[in-house]
Amino acid sequence: xxxxxxxTTIPAEVIFAAGGKTxxxxxxxxxxxxxxxxxxxxxxxxxxxxxxxxxKGLYATARRSAAQAVVGVVEGDCSPNAALLDILAAAGxxxxxxxxxxxxxxxxxxxxxxxxxxxxxxxxxxxxxxKKRFDDARRLVKIIDDAAWQxxxxxxxxSFASQLLTTDxxxxxxxxxxELTATVKKYAxxxxxxxxxxAPLAVVGVPTMIGDLWDVIENAGGRVVYHEVPHQFSRADFxxxxxxxxYRHFTYPANxxxxxxxxxxxxxxxxxRGIVHYVxxxxxxxxxxxxxxxxxxxPVLTIEADRPAPADGRNLTRIEAFLEQLR
Numbered sequence: 001x002x003x004x005x006x007x008t009t010i011p012a013e014v015i016f017a018a019g020g021k022t023x024x025x026x027x028x029x030x031x032x033x034x035x036x037x038x039x040x041x042x043x044x045x046x047x048x049x050x051x052x053x054x055x056k057g058l059y060a061t062a063r064r065s066a067a068q069a070v071v072g073v074v075e076g077d078c079s080p081n082a083a084l085l086d087i088l089a090a091a092g093x094x095x096x097x098x099x100x101x102x103x104x105x106x107x108x109x110x111x112x113x114x115x116x117x118x119x120x121x122x123x124x125x126x127x128x129x130x131k132k133r134f135d136d137a138r139r140l141v142k143i144i145d146d147a148a149w150q151x152x153x154x155x156x157x158x159s160f161a162s163q164l165l166t167t168d169x170x171x172x173x174x175x176x177x178x179e180l181t182a183t184v185k186k187y188a189x190x191x192x193x194x195x196x197x198x199a200p201l202a203v204v205g206v207p208t209m210i211g212d213l214w215d216v217i218e219n220a221g222g223r224v225v226y227h228e229v230p231h232q233f234s235r236a237d238f239x240x241x242x243x244x245x246x247y248r249h250f251t252y253p254a255n256x257x258x259x260x261x262x263x264x265x266x267x268x269x270x271x272x273r274g275i276v277h278y279v280x281x282x283x284x285x286x287x288x289x290x291x292x293x294x295x296x297x298x299p300v301l302t303i304e305a306d307r308p309a310p311a312d313g314r315n316l317t318r319i320e321a322f323l324e325q326l327r
Contacts, residue, residue, distance in 0.1 A: 152195030
């Protein structure tokens with residue numbers, strides 16, 4: 001089976017339609033028991049110390065991957081991605097670039113997805129057929145996500161993980177459906193008393209490298225009702241839409257105006273009382289913190305980390321104080 005590594009969310013329906021599977025390098029990297037060691041491996045290979053640790057983790061994970069190709073997003077994601085793909089290509093890896101159009105334009109997204117289909121020898125009809133199968137998983141994700149904010153009966157980490165697995169469907173759609181079904185059965189209809197006294201939070205920004213962030217938030221009296229990044233990755237709000245329309249409304253790679261408007265709308269819908277904005281050291285998206293604070297009247301706590309590790313004392317204290325203030 002064709003195994004394709006991806007550097008972030010792409011229309012993975014195309015890969016599956018070609019008889020392959022996707023492996024999200026981010027998920028493999030951050031789930032590794034020695035994720036910090038992978039960052040150090042990349043630094044020993046020559047990647048600069050002041051490069052984002054996600055980029056370094058992607059490099060080290062890709063280099064040891066058995067994938068036959070890497071689909072890298074060169075527009076709409078991490079700004080150093082193009083250089084990372086150059087380095088991986090020089091190491092002999094097959095690289096297939098994918099660019100999210102900057103404009104919210106159906107025709108532009110149609111062309112971008114069409115180019116990916118051409119690269120993998122897939123027709124649009126095959127992609128759409130696979131989109132319907134992906135939507136079976138997305139329906140389960142939506143049940144979990146809706147319960148998380150409507151009933152507050154889904155622990156923050158469970159909600160996060162359930163949405164995040166849609167980036168690559170675990171490389172096995174049947175397995176993804178099994179895991180999501182089990183989560184729905186365990187939590188979606190559960191008593192919501194455990195979350196009734198917790199402050200509803202939104203967590204926005206790039207994926208966190210603070211490994212125990214959800215436990216820290218829960219222990220401090222909060223519960224995450226909106227995970228911006230995995231919610232965007234899941235595309236669960238576009239069940240039944242065609243594949244172009246589904247990814248055309250993917251705001252994470254879009255300009256800041258569209259992305260922030262979506263964050264504000266979701267916070268209002270889910271009645272979040274505060275926002276935790278995670279920023280990654282050496283990431284260009286740190287600059288969006290200023291725009292986020294201008295876009296919302298909600299209290300915003302900005303936390304930062306460099307590499308994979310538990311919450312340090314400073315972030316732990318600030319999260320606890322923030323939640324105490326909200327309560």
